[in-house]
Every structure is written in C-alpha cells, then in structure tokens.
Amino acid sequence: MAGSADPWALLQECNKALSGRSILDLFRADASRVRRMSAEVGPLYADYSKHLLDQAAIDALVALARDSDLENGVRSLLDGAEVNSTEQRPALHTALRSAVGRGAIADSARREAEDGVQRIRALVERIHAGEFAGVTGKPIDRLISIGIGGSDLGPRLAVDALSDGGGMRVDFLANVDGTAVSRLLADADPERTLFCVISKSFGTRETLLNASTARRWLAARLGVEETVAGRQFVAVTANPERAMRFGIREDAILPMWDWVGGRYSVWSAVGMPLMAGIGPDRFDAFLAGAAAMDEHFASADFEHNLPVMLALIGIWYRNVQGLPAYAVVPYDDRLGRLHEYLQQLDMESNGKRVTRDGRPVPRATGPICWGGIGTNAQHAFFQWLHQSPDVMPLEFVGVRNPDHDHPVHHRELMANMLGQSWALLAGRSHEATAELLASDGRPPELAPHMAFPGNRPSTTFLLERLDPAALGALLALYEHRVFVQGWIWGINSFDQWGVELGKTLANRVLPWLEGGPVDADDVDGSTIDLIRRLQSDSDLT
Ligand code: F6P
Numbered sequence: 001m002a003g004s005a006d007p008w009a010l011l012q013e014c015n016k017a018l019s020g021r022s023i024l025d026l027f028r029a030d031a032s033r034v035r036r037m038s039a040e041v042g043p044l045y046a047d048y049s050k051h052l053l054d055q056a057a058i059d060a061l062v063a064l065a066r067d068s069d070l071e072n073g074v075r076s077l078l079d080g081a082e083v084n085s086t087e088q089r090p091a092l093h094t095a096l097r098s099a100v101g102r103g104a105i106a107d108s109a110r111r112e113a114e115d116g117v118q119r120i121r122a123l124v125e126r127i128h129a130g131e132f133a134g135v136t137g138k139p140i141d142r143l144i145s146i147g148i149g150g151s152d153l154g155p156r157l158a159v160d161a162l163s164d165g166g167g168m169r170v171d172f173l174a175n176v177d178g179t180a181v182s183r184l185l186a187d188a189d190p191e192r193t194l195f196c197v198i199s200k201s202f203g204t205r206e207t208l209l210n211a212s213t214a215r216r217w218l219a220a221r222l223g224v225e226e227t228v229a230g231r232q233f234v235a236v237t238a239n240p241e242r243a244m245r246f247g248i249r250e251d252a253i254l255p256m257w258d259w260v261g262g263r264y265s266v267w268s269a270v271g272m273p274l275m276a277g278i279g280p281d282r283f284d285a286f287l288a289g290a291a292a293m294d295e296h297f298a299s300a301d302f303e304h305n306l307p308v309m310l311a312l313i314g315i316w317y318r319n320v321q322g323l324p325a326y327a328v329v330p331y332d333d334r335l336g337r338l339h340e341y342l343q344q345l346d347m348e349s350n351g352k353r354v355t356r357d358g359r360p361v362p363r364a365t366g367p368i369c370w371g372g373i374g375t376n377a378q379h380a381f382f383q384w385l386h387q388s389p390d391v392m393p394l395e396f397v398g399v400r401n402p403d404h405d406h407p408v409h410h411r412e413l414m415a416n417m418l419g420q421s422w423a424l425l426a427g428r429s430h431e432a433t434a435e436l437l438a439s440d441g442r443p444p445e446l447a448p449h450m451a452f453p454g455n456r457p458s459t460t461f462l463l464e465r466l467d468p469a470a471l472g473a474l475l476a477l478y479e480h481r482v483f484v485q486g487w488i489w490g491i492n493s494f495d496q497w498g499v500e501l502g503k504t505l506a507n508r509v510l511p512w513l514e515g516g517p518v519d520a521d522d523v524d525g526s527t528i529d530l531i532r533r534l535q536s537d538s539d540l541t
Pocket residue numbers: 148149150151198199200201202203204207262263348496499
C-alpha cells in the first residue's frame with residue numbers, strides 16, 4: 001500500500017482495505033497463514049492468526065514499529081537508559097533474570113540482582129531446613145506475605161500457578177480490609193508462621209497497617225513484646241531504614257532497587273514467597289523461562305518477535321479499530337489470577353494521557369484488561385463476547401500437559417477452549433441458523449436470536465505444561481508487550497502518578513471519619529454527606 005508516509009494513515013488505509021472481508025476469508029486465501037502468524041519461544045506457543053490482519057496490515061504495523069524507533073527503545077530498556085523519565089530511573093527488570101542488557105549500568109544491576117537472589121536462596125534454605133525458627137524455637141511451616149499491588153500480584157499469581165502442594169504453605173495479605181487479616185490469622189499457628197512484609201517504599205499504608213496488626217496479633221498470641229515478635233518478620237524493600245524503624249532486623253531485610261518497578265518485580269526478592277513455596281531450583285527455572293523470552297525479544301526481527309507482534313496487534317485494535325479493551329481467559333484454574341496481575345501490569349503501565357515530555361498523547365493508549373477462567377467464564381460473560389454488538393479481542397491460554405491424572409477432564413477443557421475460539425471466529429449465519437431450526441422443527445423467528453456474527457478475533461497461547469519456565473516466559477512476554485506499546489505511544493510505562501491523588505485524599509478523609517469536623521471548603525457535598533454517614537457517632541436521621 002504505497003503512497004502514505006504517515007504510518008498511522010497507512011494503517012487506516014489497510015483497515016479500509018480489509019473492510020467487508022472476514023478472518024475466515026483470510027484463512028481461505030492463504031494456506032500458510034497459521035505458520036506465518038504463530039511463534040514458539042521455548043515452552044510457549046502463540047497462534048495469532050485469528051485476527052483480521054492481512055500481510056499489508058502486518059507490514060504497516062511493522063513499519064509503525066520502525067518509524068517509532070522501537071529498536072532504540074528495546075536497547076534503551078535492556079541497557080538501562082532512564083526509560084522512566086519522570087523518576088529518572090531505568091527499568092531493569094530484565095537484569096534480574098538475563099544477560100540481554102549491555103554496558104556498565106546493566107552489568108552493575110545484574111551483579112546486585114545475583115547477590116540478591118543468593119540472599120533469598122540462603123534465607124529460604126534456612127527456613128526450609130528449620131534453621132530460621134520462630135520466636136519460640138519451632139520451625140516455620142507457613143509464610144504470610146504482606147504487600148499490595150506489585151508487591152503482591154506477581155508472587156500471588158505465581159504461587160497459585162506453580163505450587164504443587166508439596167512445598168511450604170504460602171498465603172497473601174493485601175487488602176487493608178480487616179476481614180482479610182482476620183480470616184488469614186484465624187487458623188495461623190503463631191509459633192510456626194513467618195511474616196514477609198514486601199513493600200518497595202515501605203510507606204504503603206495498607207501494607208504497614210496489615211503488618212502492624214499481624215505483629216500485634218503475634219505478640220499477643222506468643223505473650224511477648226512486639227519488638228520480640230518482630231523477629232518473626234522478614235522484609236523486602238528498597239527502603240531498609242524504614243523497615244528497621246518498623247522493627248525488622250537488618251539481616252532479615254532483603255533488597256529491592258529503584259531500578260525495578262513494583263509491577264515488574266516478581267523476579268526479585270519480591271518473589272521470596274514464591275521461592276519459599278516452590279523451592280529455589282524451580283524459582284531459578286522461572287527466571288530462566290523469562291530469560292529465554294528476553295533473549296527472543298532482544299534478538300528476533302520484529303516480524304518474528306512475539307512481544308512485538310502481539311503489541312502491534314493490540315495497537316491495531318486500540319488505535320485503528322478503536323476498541324477499548326481485551327479479555328484474557330486461561331483454561332487452567334491455576335492461572336485464575338492472571339487477569340488481575342495483567343491489570344496492574346498493563347493498566348498501571350500504559351493508562352497514561354501524556355507523552356514522556358508531558359504533551360497530550362494524540363491517540364488512545366493502554367486498553368482495559370479483564371478476564372476470567374475458562375470454562376467458568378463461558379457460563380458468565382461469553383454470551384456477551386459472542387453476541388453483543390461490541391467486539392472484544394480475546395487471549396486464550398491453554399496447557400498441553402496437565403499435572404493431574406484426569407485426562408478426560410483435560411480433553412473436555414481443551415475442547416471447550418478451541419470450541420470457543422472457533423465459534424467466535426466462524427460464527428453461524430442467519431441462513432445456517434434458520435436451516436438448523438427448520439431441521440429441528442423449531443420456530444424460524446428464533447434465527448436472529450440464535451445466529452452468531454463471528455469474525456471475533458483471538459490469540460491462543462499454548463504452554464507445554466504449566467511449569468516455572470513456561471510461566472516465566474508468559475509473564476516476560478506480557479511485560480515486553482506492554483513496553484512496546486508504551487514506547488510506540490510515546491508514554492512512560494514505568495511511573496504511576498495516577499494512584500497518588502486518591503491516596504492523598506484518603507489521608508485527609510481519615511481524621512474526619514475519626515469524628516473530626518469537616519472544616520475544609522474544598523470538599524463536595526456528596527463526599528461530606530458520605531463522611532457523615534460513615535462517622536461512627538453520626539446522628540444523621
Ligand atoms: O498502587 C501503587 C503502587 O505504588 C504500585 O505501583 C506498587 O506496586 C504498590 O503501590 C505497592 O507499593 P510498595 O511496594 O511500595 O508498597
């Protein structure tokens with residue numbers, strides 16, 4: 001499609017050229033489509049052929065990536081340039097697991113990371129060996145990890161996905177809702193439970209309140225001073241002074257660094273609960289899986305580069321077709337938290353409205369991410385996916401080899417996954433539906449209700465098995481996809497100023513809920529009314 005130098009305009013032309021065609025037409029026209037539009041990186045296979053994209057559109061997307069100087073973007077990320085411009089920091093999560101970064105900054109980050117991982121390993125081995133005992137001398141057999149956002153979602157997802165029941169029990173406490181802490185502590189053995197407080201800043205109020213409540217509970221149950229109970233705590237933080245002020249011993253504090261963003265930190269000591277739950281060797285395999293994806297990302301041509309191609313397909317939907325969201329549906333109960341993890345990764349990274357230099361972004365940026373588990377989701381929101389007038393690109397995640405001995409279940413599960421992506425793609429025309437109804441003797445008026453528009457796009461990921469390497473590769477793939485999109489939009493994917501204002505105002509509301517007079521003149525009527533309704537001594541009638 002010659003004639004247009006502006007890559008965005010070229011994409012619009014490609015979209016116009018595709019109007020009236022269906023994804024099925026594209027399959028019929030090209031027997032090599034699946035081979036061309038799929039890739040395998042280690043244990044992860046991705047099929048992205050079920051999208052309304054022809055070669056001209058793919059070429060235009062790749063041209064957009066080149067025009068955005070993506071090659072430089074990838075090198076900047078991996079080598080440790082200050083890609084987080086508002087906080088003047090690199091984002092060197094790749095240094096936690098691979099050697100793809102070049103130069104002194106990446107080298108030094110890698111050295112710190114290696115030291116860090118040795119320290120976590122040593123601690124976890126001591127815990128597993130019973131050498132890191134509780135305050136009363138009993139060995140630890142349960143870990144409660146206290147943290148929120150990036151200090152929770154990654155390890156929580158990975159523990160859910162990879163624990164096989166043979167390792168140490170690991171639980172997570174994130175929300176400041178008192179129900180969460182009460183439920184977790186209800187069956188905890190105070191003598192054998194270790195608390196791991198994870199907070200990069202060690203200033204997150206939810207985490208600090210949960211940690212204080214846990215320590216008070218522990219002190220009361222053990223009949224010791226809180227300072228003594230603090231010995232049954234470890235911390236992961238980039239702010240060790242604050243952790244020590246909280247009462248955690250210096251030698252029980254594992255490092256975090258400014259150069260790792262919270263939502264990119266599961267590969268660091270933030271993954272300590274994961275290592276505790278699955279063991280150091282499987283944690284290493286998790287890092288190795290991510291490293292394989294880093295190497296692929298750093299070296300494959302854009303046309304064959306999985307994170308780049310998936311990012312470009314996302315841009316096609318977001319910016320060319322104007323779709324606001326995508327859904328992720330793993331057909332594996334162990335990945336039930338994948339969409340929660342991706343919500344932070346994608347939406348906190350790319351939910352931005354200004355470019356790196358502070359000007360309005362001229363187009364839509366990060367999409368909404370949502371999802372649920374197959375097959376459960378089929379009985380919840382799939383009706384909408386199949387027949388609503390809105391189109392939602394989907395990402396299916398399946399696993400070839402299950403880790404249970406119910407092969408019949410697995411076949412049923414995988415048949416459902418393929419049946420759904422097929423139905424979304426092929427649909428069922430009004431005519432075919434009418435014929436079906438006639439053959440069953442059912443009323444023809446049902447045809448419009450029972451027809452399926454089809455032509456609904458999806459990507460399918462297949463993991464060889466849900467093991468640490470495959471999960472590592474999948475999460476690293478998503479990290480890089482988010483980065484590529486942010487780079488092309490020209491935004492900073494590594495800050496999160498949008499979470500600050502609500503926190504600040506919550507701090508202003510707190511004293512009012514304690515009964516203080518609402519004396520500020522910048523509070524709206526609705527908020528004042530709700531504060532009064534929540535004040536414990538409210539006399540509202
Ligand atoms: O939600 C905002 C945020 O800053 C996230 O980016 C971060 O992952 C989370 O809070 C927790 O922060 P911290 O690890 O500093 O407690």
